[in-house]
Amino acid sequence: MSHHIVEAHDLEYTYPDGTRALYGVSFRITHGESVGLVGANGAGKSTLLQHLSGCLFPVSGTVHIGDFPLTKRNVDDVRRHVGMIFQDPDDQLFMPSVFEDVAFGPLNLGMPPQEVEKRVMDALAVVGATHLANRPPYKISGGEKRAVAIATVLSMAPDILVLDEPSSGLDPRSRRQLIDLLKAFTHTKIIATHDLDLVMDLCERTMVISSGRIVADGPTMEIFSDETLLTDNHLEKPLRMQGV
Amino acid sequence: MHMADALITPVVGGTMWAVTASLTVYCAHKVKEDLDERKVPLMGVLGAFIFAAQMINFTIPATGSSGHLGGGMILAILLGPHAAFLVMASILTVQALFFADGGLLALGCNIFNLGFFPCFLAYPFIYRKIAGDDPTKARLITGATLASIIALQLGAFGVVLETIASNISELPFSTFVLLMQPIHLAIGIVEGLVTAAVITFVWNARPEILRMAHERITGDFSMKKVLAGLAIVAVLTGGIFSWFASAHPDGLEWAMFHTSGAEELEPGANAAYEVLAGVQEKTAFMPDYGFRETASGGDEGEEAEESWPAVNAGTTTAGLVGGFLTLLLAGLIGFTLKHIGRTRETITGA
Amino acid sequence: MTKVETVLGSMNGMNGLSRGNTFIRHLDPRAMLITAMAFIVVVTSFGKYDILGLLPLVIYPVSLMALGNVSFRSIGKKLVYVSPFAIVIGIFNPLFDNQILVQIGDVGISGGWVSFGAIMIKFVLTVSVALILVALSGFEEICHALVKLKVPKVFVSQLLFMHRYIYVMADEASRMVRAHTLRSFKRRGMKISVFCSIISQLLLRTLDRAHRIHTAMVSRGFAGEIPVMHGLKAAPGDVAFVLLWSAFFVLARLYNLPQWLGFFVMEGLT
Numbered sequence: 082m083s084h085h086i087v088e089a090h091d092l093e094y095t096y097p098d099g100t101r102a103l104y105g106v107s108f109r110i111t112h113g114e115s116v117g118l119v120g121a122n123g124a125g126k127s128t129l130l131q132h133l134s135g136c137l138f139p140v141s142g143t144v145h146i147g148d149f150p151l152t153k154r155n156v157d158d159v160r161r162h163v164g165m166i167f168q169d170p171d172d173q174l175f176m177p178s179v180f181e182d183v184a185f186g187p188l189n190l191g192m193p194p195q196e197v198e199k200r201v202m203d204a205l206a207v208v209g210a211t212h213l214a215n216r217p218p219y220k221i222s223g224g225e226k227r228a229v230a231i232a233t234v235l236s237m238a239p240d241i242l243v244l245d246e247p248s249s250g251l252d253p254r255s256r257r258q259l260i261d262l263l264k265a266f267t268h269t270k271i272i273a274t275h276d277l278d279l280v281m282d283l284c285e286r287t288m289v290i291s292s293g294r295i296v297a298d299g300p301t302m303e304i305f306s307d308e309t310l311l312t313d314n315h316l317e318k319p320l321r322m323q324g325v
Numbered sequence: 326m327h328m329a330d331a332l333i334t335p336v337v338g339g340t341m342w343a344v345t346a347s348l349t350v351y352c353a354h355k356v357k358e359d360l361d362e363r364k365v366p367l368m369g370v371l372g373a374f375i376f377a378a379q380m381i382n383f384t385i386p387a388t389g390s391s392g393h394l395g396g397g398m399i400l401a402i403l404l405g406p407h408a409a410f411l412v413m414a415s416i417l418t419v420q421a422l423f424f425a426d427g428g429l430l431a432l433g434c435n436i437f438n439l440g441f442f443p444c445f446l447a448y449p450f451i452y453r454k455i456a457g458d459d460p461t462k463a464r465l466i467t468g469a470t471l472a473s474i475i476a477l478q479l480g481a482f483g484v485v486l487e488t489i490a491s492n493i494s495e496l497p498f499s500t501f502v503l504l505m506q507p508i509h510l511a512i513g514i515v516e517g518l519v520t521a522a523v524i525t526f527v528w529n530a531r532p533e534i535l536r537m538a539h540e541r542i543t544g545d546f547s548m549k550k551v552l553a554g555l556a557i558v559a560v561l562t563g564g565i566f567s568w569f570a571s572a573h574p575d576g577l578e579w580a581m582f583h584t585s586g587a588e589e590l591e592p593g594a595n596a597a598y599e600v601l602a603g604v605q606e607k608t609a610f611m612p613d614y615g616f617r618e619t620a621s622g623g624d625e626g627e628e629a630e631e632s633w634p635a636v637n638a639g640t641t642t643a644g645l646v647g648g649f650l651t652l653l654l655a656g657l658i659g660f661t662l663k664h665i666g667r668t669r670e671t672i673t674g675a
Numbered sequence: 676m677t678k679v680e681t682v683l684g685s686m687n688g689m690n691g692l693s694r695g696n697t698f699i700r701h702l703d704p705r706a707m708l709i710t711a712m713a714f715i716v717v718v719t720s721f722g723k724y725d726i727l728g729l730l731p732l733v734i735y736p737v738s739l740m741a742l743g744n745v746s747f748r749s750i751g752k753k754l755v756y757v758s759p760f761a762i763v764i765g766i767f768n769p770l771f772d773n774q775i776l777v778q779i780g781d782v783g784i785s786g787g788w789v790s791f792g793a794i795m796i797k798f799v800l801t802v803s804v805a806l807i808l809v810a811l812s813g814f815e816e817i818c819h820a821l822v823k824l825k826v827p828k829v830f831v832s833q834l835l836f837m838h839r840y841i842y843v844m845a846d847e848a849s850r851m852v853r854a855h856t857l858r859s860f861k862r863r864g865m866k867i868s869v870f871c872s873i874i875s876q877l878l879l880r881t882l883d884r885a886h887r888i889h890t891a892m893v894s895r896g897f898a899g900e901i902p903v904m905h906g907l908k909a910a911p912g913d914v915a916f917v918l919l920w921s922a923f924f925v926l927a928r929l930y931n932l933p934q935w936l937g938f939f940v941m942e943g944l945t
Contacts, residue, residue, distance in 0.1 A: 169887065381852055383867050419838060534882060644727050
């Protein structure tokens, strides 16, 4: 149970070219929580997310997934529990067929072929993409790519899902399907997005990040009612709250 | 510069295939040894990049004709020779399979001409020697341009040699060379300048990429190793030709000429056979074989007349009738098969 | 439509063009590959002036196209498109080889034209078979066949990876080219300087993309080698396919079948 907790403590990160990205970021997310991460472009959302799956390591500070501090040595163990879904699905679907992409994770985890097959088909069923199993990724639509990208991560049975701009580029229907899908997941969810209405639908808690710092962290409705906070961070009220 | 199957013989194609296959295995081994796992996606997308870039045409100034990027040099600079060779090979393979840009038998030749020379000769011995590890802009441009020019000259010459060795084209050596080399000199200059421009851009925008690339490439390239490799290639090619000429005259006969049903040596066959027999006396196959300085006339005329029975142009009546019927038969078979397929589909309701 | 888009479209279209309900579809890709190579080797082994002997081999590509529901038109178009490469070199043959080799009535045909004809026939045969290969078996299946045929995995995985991203990269490239065309008006073609600029941007984006893909791979446990799951099993039908066709090729190579057919028919008629 405890490995569903995600905790960051005083994270600091600087890019190789010298740009500082994170200045002492701290938070604690508990099992099953659904947290939205919003902020202006370039505020540090993607950078922060990459720290949660060990794609980046902080210059100082720690990340804890469950009871374990995330270090270069236990990165592989931690990655079983954290499923990261990227902004551009083309970056995530790199195998010749959908099936092989969804199988990639379990195969690398060392599972036997029958188990892998089961996991793949189950994951594809959850996202409603079973019929795409033998298609090459360049022959499926944007919404389908998103669904498959989620499946590639689900097949590893993670406890925590980290999503970077999941709804960008989706048509309204695909977007709605995505929201419904994510709603059904009981995983801990951390979603970085500009889509504030999605945050309202899925996340009871929201963190606002600005220039590498967490400037607000609380219940979603509270955050979205604070107009000054929103404007300062290049944000607006969610569409459904406007015109009220 | 991609060679077509129709212009080469199995001997030439097979030899180059053997050479290229060995090189590929060697490079795959080397690439695997390199523990940097970032290269797997990098090789893939860079290959796709070059492929896409080749589809964009630009106009060459002063000529008005259009050209496109080769890319071997850029790959070598960014990936190092072994990975770059594999990427070049993969690009050429896809081009051969999807577009028939270069034949499948000729693929060995094409990979060698367009991959070996830029990656294993031009890159280490010209670009690296001039540009070094931390090049100034001038050195980078000079190195890239010179390397591209030489790589393309060698590649073009490779095409000439392979075509002449196959003896299917009538182009004399001198004419062919005069055709190929100057054109590819111009192409090489353009390619070099484009390469230099692109690398300079990357250098300015993301110097760490080039620094990483240079670091990653442990230049264990000694002139000796490459010369040894080339010597092996020369021995292999010369050897296979000699083997064909001497040890297996029947095999040679089978491969080079056949008359209607008869297997005896025709007078025309003798002439070509003697030429090849002469080849085995020399270690290199270059000087005599197939280098006709004059157009077919004189000696050639006699040979041609003597080989008249060996010509199978199908002009005897039986030949004409048979040829026509064969084609008709082929068409019929095709039509029937297609029709069968269709009915089967409708029957199964698929 | 930019050239890039046209090229992409034709690639996409050719890959596994026929997925018809024919037995060809179930043929092991190794069998297809081996037979195709045998075919090409036999065709290219014919003598310089041998036209008649080549003709029976037409049956192979024709049968494959018919069985696999590959449209003659699509292959034909590609043939025409690539033909300049062979024509440009081959056309020198009639120029250099003027010796009259063959008489049809009063007309004398030089050896050069005969060999040119042979070149063109060889061209049509070899190119169509290469194109049919991908059309029938599909690129991915051919790659699996290559692995089974002991081609280094590093190379095959490079083929698959690159192929997967060709569409993405070409898409990006075509967008930039289109933007250029829309602002080019009367000027035809692209200046080298502009080309360099476009390519450089594209390259930078490519490098970024490589980095992102690597991140995605690593976050799913990638440690250097791409895992492969497929198992190809050769069926008796596949072996028979290879053997029977190869036997036919060798037969056509050793014996002048059309000549025999002609004799036979003429005997029958007289």
